[in-house]
Amino acid sequence: MSRRTSTAATLALVTALLLTGCGGPDESAGTPAATPTARGEAAPAVGGSPFWVDPDSDAARQVRAYEAEGRTEDARLMQRIAERPVADWPAGDDPVPDISRAVRGAAADRRTVVLVAYNIPHRDCGLYSAGGSHDGQAYRAWVDSFASAIGDAPAIVVLEPDALPHVVDGCTPAQHHDERYRLLSEAIDRLKRQPGTRVYLDAGNPAWIDDPGKLVEPLRRAGIARADGFSLNVSNFQTDAAVKGFGATLSGLLGGAHFTVDTSRNGDGPLPGDREEAWCNPPGRALGVPPTDRTGDARVDAYLWIKRPGESDGPCRGGPAAGTWWPEYALGLARRAKA
16 A cells, blocks of 8 residues: 655656545534443453464464574564554455454453555555555445455454545545545444444554545545544654544544554654655654553553555565565664564
């Protein structure tokens, strides 16, 4: 999934690719949900995190491979990813197998699953993570399957990274805007029918949409009042301070809405300088704060690893296709982490 940092950058990238191939608080923010532990749905946090750790993640398998090869130090470093909970992005037309597996694993450990719903029609403006459902009806069926697979399990769902920021920056054509708002709103309603599910509607990052006010009306039209809040910094590298400042302003404009922050790769902040495709596999980055719901900020419900550290952003800087495991990049993130 690509993460443009400005409208100009988006338009430049699209051009290059073409050449080469009033409401009060209750009305606008909804009511913050109780934490899983408060609802009695998840075990007490271990290491500050109540979220499920996949024992067979790409990172976990990489640890085992390094150990078999005698690469003991690399295995130790990779554990910095393997031992942490990361979000599951159900792939393909049927999200049920991936979600069911995660829910079973989390139930055994009495943990909360973290999921990303990423299948909106016209996804990613046809760029590196193009795809999604072929029409609105297919998307509704996909979301219904997604929600049904969660069942009564405690879950956090980050809803459609990029979808609203791409409306705001103009990357998504105007003829798709009304449908997108409608589909996101319906998705929130469907997911919230699951009693243990919290939903955070994606709102980009402060280097992409620099004025939080531009997001207020789109978030309202998409149903933020019925969600648990919004998500920030998904798959990007902006610092915690920058993201929380942006989020606090946006929260205020929405009457106190809560939010989550993706800290998976922001340990050293963004790539210095205004470089082309700074969002795509930038070198020299590091893991950020490990996932936890103990954020010390009443508005920040969780720090999460939404982007799976070590998965490529796309075929740039020598990387494989978007979403493909790239062990060399993962190892670099882990090596530079503030352990």
